[in-house]
Amino acid sequence: MIEFTDLTKCYGKFTAVDHLTLHIPARQAVALWGVNGAGKTTVIKCLLGLLHFDGRITVDGRDVQRQGRAARQRIGYVPQELAFYKEMTTYDMAAFYARLKSVTADRIEAALAEVGLSEHLDKPVGALSGGMKQRLALGLALLADPPVLVMDEPTSNLDTAARSQLLQLLVRVKQAGKTILFTSHRIEEIEALADEVAVMERGQLQFRCSAAGLASRLGLRTQVKFILPGHQLDHALAVLQREGLAARRNGVGVIVEVAPGEKARPIHTLRRADIEVIDFEVE
């Protein structure tokens, strides 16, 4: 569905994307993973025709540079940082973009309802919360029901609740059969959404792997913070360390570093030792 062939983008002497070749099949969700400056956002901008580049990108067979409009008609885009006309109402904003996408007016309310904004149609966009704005961006991206959804760090500016709400929506979108390309640096987002991950470093594709295998491939660790009764802290620390877990004291609790697929292990260990877990938080 999306084909990057030998994509190269230079800013002066700096090469932001270096001969990237990547195929994204239809109905697959692929995440671009990499540290800041790895070239992920540049890849997205090239795909949208916002940057001139060398190489070739096609979307459903349409060349991004030669058939830009036709290519973008197949893409719904959710940017990292929303840049909206703040004085417009939610409905007016959707109506404006619907006209640009040649979408009939009856689709507008349905698209906004899909992202849970039916009760905010008359609200100025500037008055919406960060989560609502991001859901609006998703609603606008889905207005014309495009086969491809492209997102650049879609949850990076959201709090935990808003992030979780958006992720649930995105999982539904994925289940509806969209081809998804997104950038992220959040492992839980990738695990929830991606079928495959393309890892980038200094503008080059390093390797591709399954979403489930990314953490172990990169040696990533997840921190789990446990809040425990004060009198059991030392005992808990000893039990966790005896189990081979990397645990340390932290004020009213302990912090344990585990592989992303092993978050439940310290909980089981603590329960087996009859240590009460008051609360926990995953980072």
Add this chain to the structure above:
Amino acid sequence: MTPGIIWALAQKELRDALHNRWFLLYTLAFIGLALALSYMSLAGAGIAGFAGFGRTAASLINLVLLIIPLMALTIGAQSLAHEQEQGTLAYLLAQPVTRVEVFSGKYLGLALSLLASLGLGFGIAGVVLALANGAGSPAAYVSLVLRTFLLSLTMLSVGFLISAFTRRAGVAIGIGLFLWLAFVFLGDLGLMGTAITLRLPVEQLLWLSLLNPLQVFKMAAILDINATLDLLGPAGIYAMQEYGAQLRSLFLALTAAWIVTPALAAYVRFHLRGDL
């Protein structure tokens, strides 16, 4: 190009401009000053009250030369630069639209908003004049309105050109203000100084004047009202003798060139920009 998309973009620009307080302020200032000028233009002759359409049109030329270029240059200068600064331009261009549609839609919307503002300003002043003193032919007044609209388009095009080369609205407005000063004051003063120092022949003086779209507007407007350019001195007399009946076509061609050339250059720059 899809006309529906261009019209959607134009309508949005028009709506934004009509909600812009600066735009409203310019319009109100223009209405107030136009009425005040009309009222005072007879005071020198010892008559109180509003002058007729012809005399008011003559008085309005200088007011138009001051306010309209400022208004059109500043809104043109903000057009692309402000949206780029806000990030809305990149989001807009990520939609299934082409750059020529975005550019045309913005230009059309801002041109229409200028037309609305001028229509309001000249319209209110015209109604008051008609009610207070219907003397004189409204033809000179209507002709001034049309010429003013063309002048606003020349400055809008120059504003777009500034905007296409800048990324920040503040910088674009600053350049716009400098150009406004250059067109309104420095151009005149520089030309006078050059003419005196270099003892320029009258035909060169005329052509140097015609390089400034504001001078083109002034000469054309005076010709409409007065049927001659004699009051502009030797350059005016020379223009009448040399070009006579062709002067109006010459002024129109120069105005058209000032509208099309900067707008085209702005579009080429906008189209070639690969860093949005």
